[in-house]
Amino acid sequence: MSQDRFTLETTGAAIAPAAVRPHHNLHNLRYKKPTEAARxxxxxxxxxxxxxxxxxxxxxxxxxxxxxxxDARLAYEQHRNEIRDEMA
Known part of the structure; x- marks a missing residue:
């Protein structure tokens, strides 16, 4: 094994700092079927x-x-577009 430690600085990789990258777990868009009580x-x-x-x-x-x-599909698509715009 080499004694040199792998670092991003030595590879020349350009990765944005964590503070700049968007937090991907902020959204988790899902469809759900309502419960029996919603009938x-x-x-x-x-x-x-x-x-x-x-x-x-x-x-x-x-x-x-x-x-x-x-209507649910429209609400889903609208929120998905807001998420996309937020990440841009």
Whole structure:
């Protein structure tokens, strides 16, 4: 083995410092199916079937109410674009 220690300075690699790089675990965007309790509204009206509803969640705190699948997809895409813009 060589006595020389491997360092980034000796390789010439250009890596941004940790303070400059974005924190990748800040977001964790996910689709979730609502629980059985979300099936009825506070007024007692029956809502759509659970298979028609989706909740969008993210580690940054985003949690949508149970939305129709198309609306949930739009909310997901909008937040994904915000994440992309935040990282740029």
């Amino acid at each position: 009825t509204s506070p007024e007692g009206h029956t809502l759509r079937a659970l298979s028609d509803l989706t909740v969008v969640t993210c580690a940054c705190g985003l949690t949508t109410p149970a939305l129709p699948n198309d």
